[in-house]
Amino acid sequence: MxxxxxxxxLAALAFNAKANVTEWIDFKFNGGAIQVPVKIAGVDATATIDSKAKTNYLSDDFAAKHQDKFKKTGVILFKDQFGERNVSVFQDVKVHIFGADLPFSDIIAQPNPFADLTLGIPFFRQNIIQIDFPNKRLRLISRxxxxxxxxxxxxxxxxxxxxxxxxxxxxxxxxxxxxxxxxxxxxxxxxxxxxxxxxxxxxxxxxxxxxxxxxxxxxxxxxxxxxxxxxxxxxxxxxxxxxxxxxxxxxxxxxxxxxxxxxxxxxxxxxxxxxxxxxxxxxxxxxxxxxxxxxxxxxxxxxxxxxxxxxxxx
The missing domain is CATH 2.40.70.10 (Acid Proteases)
Incomplete structure (x- = not known):
């Protein structure tokens, strides 16, 4: 190409690195998706950044292995591009990413062979996200x-x-x-x-x-x-x-x-x-x-x- x-x-982007701008974190590609290291409820884990995932979700395997660390609040019938199925819902899931502890609610569990956590459209809506593809790094910027x-x-x-x-x-x-x-x-x-x-x-x-x-x-x-x-x-x-x-x-x-x-x-x-x-x-x-x-x-x-x-x- x-x-x-x-x-x-090109517009000159001026960022204040000391306030409301997170540190850069490095990523790699796994299964064709952006993957970053995180801690979920204190456990070392991996997260995939997916710009089209309808919700944030935990992998079934990770949720089952560490279910004592999460607050399960029920089961819902959930529908997305992969079909309709019953899924478990968790609240107050603590994720350490970008140098900070971020609480996530309404996280469901579903299969994911590539990562323990997927951050989708709800995550993209919370902040401005900057992805530096050539240098394989990303960060968040407040509006x-x-x-x-x-x-x-x-x-x-x-x-x-x-x-x-x-x-x-x-x-x-x-x-x-x-x-x-x-x-x-x-x-x-x-x-x-x-x-x-x-x-x-x-x-x-x-x-x-x-x-x-x-x-x-x-x-x-x-x-x-x-x-x-x-x-x-x-x-x-x-x-x-x-x-x-x-x-x-x-x-x-x-x-x-x-x-x-x-x-x-x-x-x-x-x-x-x-x-x-x-x-x-x-x-x-x-x-x-x-x-x-x-x-x-x-x-x-x-x-x-x-x-x-x-x-x-x-």
């Missing part, structure tokens, strides 16, 4: 220390949420806007909305029919796939996009992944549903996913609450 410079006038309106250089919106949770009984996990965030990009000269996904290995992932409709399957990908191929959860056909504009940057030879003809989808279809609320006029229906093969080149600063994002390079 190569950069084609469009605009190198009073950074004006995202001044530095945002890419349009972001909530996306249509067709996998909203369903709940039986009096107990529920607070919804608190659990929708993914989509960003506007330009693919081969056409504007598209793509889900921001910090776990997707390809630069862009689309359904085969959508890619065919846009005539994107003309050029087979010729780049090095050694580090990426193992992170695909299902078989994929790989192609190359001649041009992808993200924010003020234009990239060439971007990896496009689609399912093989007749094969299992790499991304689930999103169906528009009748909804009410203040977000309905802003919600968008995504055309695909923007993933790590693109994000790895940038420092990504994102605020889910205001739906604003900045991409910068060193």
């Amino acid at each position: 190569f950069f084609k410079t469009l605009c190198m006038v 009073d220390k950074l004006d995202m309106k001044k530095i945002a250089n890419m349009e972001m919106r909530p996306e249509v949420n067709s996998k909203a949770q369903s709940v039986v009984g009096q107990q529920s996990i607070k919804k608190n806007d659990e929708s993914n965030r989509a960003v506007k990009v330009t693919v081969n000269g056409k504007e598209k909305w793509l889900t921001l996904d910090t776990t997707a290995p390809a630069g862009v992932t689309m359904s085969r029919e959508a890619a065919i409709k846009e005539k994107l399957l003309d050029q087979t990908y010729a780049g090095d796939l050694t580090a990426l191929q193992q992170n695909f959860t299902s078989p994929a056909d790989l192609y190359s996009l001649s041009s992808l504009k993200v924010g003020p940057f234009e990239l060439e030879n971007v990896l496009l992944a689609v399912e093989p003809e007749g094969g299992k989808r790499l991304i689930a279809p999103v169906l528009r549903q009748a909804k009410t609320g203040t977000l309905i006029s802003r919600e968008v229906l995504p055309d695909g996913v923007l993933g790590l093969e693109v994000l790895q080149h940038f420092v990504v600063t994102v605020d889910y609450t205001s739906s604003m994002i900045n991409l910068s390079v060193e």
